[in-house]
Amino acid sequence: MVRILIVDDEKEIADLLEFYLQNEGYDILKVNSGEEALQIINNHKIDLAILDVxxxxxxxxxxxxxxxxxxxxxxxxxxxxxxxxxxIMGLTIGADDYITKPFNPLELIARVKTQIRRTKLYNKDIEPDSIDINGLYINKNSHKVNLYGKEIDLTPLEYNILLYLAKNRGNVISSEKLFTNVWGERYLDNNNTVMAHIARLREKLNEDARKPKFIKTVWGVGYIIE
Known part of the structure; x- marks a missing residue:
C-alpha cells in the first residue's frame, strides 16, 4: 500500500487531505509540526510527502x-x-510539485496520482533500499533497524538473518535454507545455530515467545515473516 505523509499545522486542512487520500486507498501518516515530521521521515517508509512550507x-x-x-x-x-x-526555491531544493492554498482537493489528488505513477515507472526495476513491516523498519543502506522509532542493536549476523526473512516475507524459510544463504556454509541436521540466533533476535525485538509478532515458527518447516 502507498503511504503518504501529510505535514500541515492547520488541522482542518490536514484532516481534509487525510479524508480524500484515504478514500483513494492510501495509507496516511499525519503530523502538525516539523519535529514530528522528521521523526516519521527517519523511521518509516514513505512513498510521497505533502509538506506545508x-x-x-x-x-x-x-x-x-x-x-x-x-x-x-x-x-x-x-x-x-x-x-x-x-x-522556484522549493523546486530548486527538490520539490516535485507546488500547490498554493486554497486548493481544489480533487486537483491535489490528481497530482498525487501523477507523482506516484511517475515514481513507479522510474523505479520499477530498482530494489527498494528499505523494508517497513508494521513498525519494524530495516534500512539496507545504513544496516540499521528501528522498531517503533527506536533503533535496535543487532550483530551483523542477526541483521542478515532478519533481512533475509524480510526480503522473503510471506514465504516459509527452512533452517537449512536460512543457514545456507546467511552463513554460506553446508547445513547439518543437528545444527541448532539457527534456532539459537532466532531466539536471540526475537529477544531483541521484544517478541513474545508464544505469540511472536514478526518472526513466526512453522513447526517442522521453518520460519516466516508474514
Whole structure:
C-alpha cells in the first residue's frame, strides 16, 4: 500500500487531505509540526510527502532539504504563499510539485496520482533500499533497524538473518535454507545455530515467545515473516 505523509499545522486542512487520500486507498501518516515530521521521515517508509512550507517550528524548506539528503520519493509543497521565488526555491531544493492554498482537493489528488505513477515507472526495476513491516523498519543502506522509532542493536549476523526473512516475507524459510544463504556454509541436521540466533533476535525485538509478532515458527518447516 502507498503511504503518504501529510505535514500541515492547520488541522482542518490536514484532516481534509487525510479524508480524500484515504478514500483513494492510501495509507496516511499525519503530523502538525516539523519535529514530528522528521521523526516519521527517519523511521518509516514513505512513498510521497505533502509538506506545508509554514510550520510552527521548522519551515518546510528545511525539512525538504533533509529529505533530499537521503530519499528520492516525491514531495508536494503546500503553502499559502504565492510568490514565484518561493516556488522556484522549493523546486530548486527538490520539490516535485507546488500547490498554493486554497486548493481544489480533487486537483491535489490528481497530482498525487501523477507523482506516484511517475515514481513507479522510474523505479520499477530498482530494489527498494528499505523494508517497513508494521513498525519494524530495516534500512539496507545504513544496516540499521528501528522498531517503533527506536533503533535496535543487532550483530551483523542477526541483521542478515532478519533481512533475509524480510526480503522473503510471506514465504516459509527452512533452517537449512536460512543457514545456507546467511552463513554460506553446508547445513547439518543437528545444527541448532539457527534456532539459537532466532531466539536471540526475537529477544531483541521484544517478541513474545508464544505469540511472536514478526518472526513466526512453522513447526517442522521453518520460519516466516508474514
Amino acid at each position: 509554514m510550520l510552527p517550528d521548522i519551515d518546510g524548506f528545511s525539512i525538504l532539504k533533509q529529505i533530499r539528503e537521503k530519499y528520492f520519493y516525491p514531495v508536494i509543497m503546500l503553502t499559502a504563499k504565492v510568490e514565484n521565488m518561493d516556488k
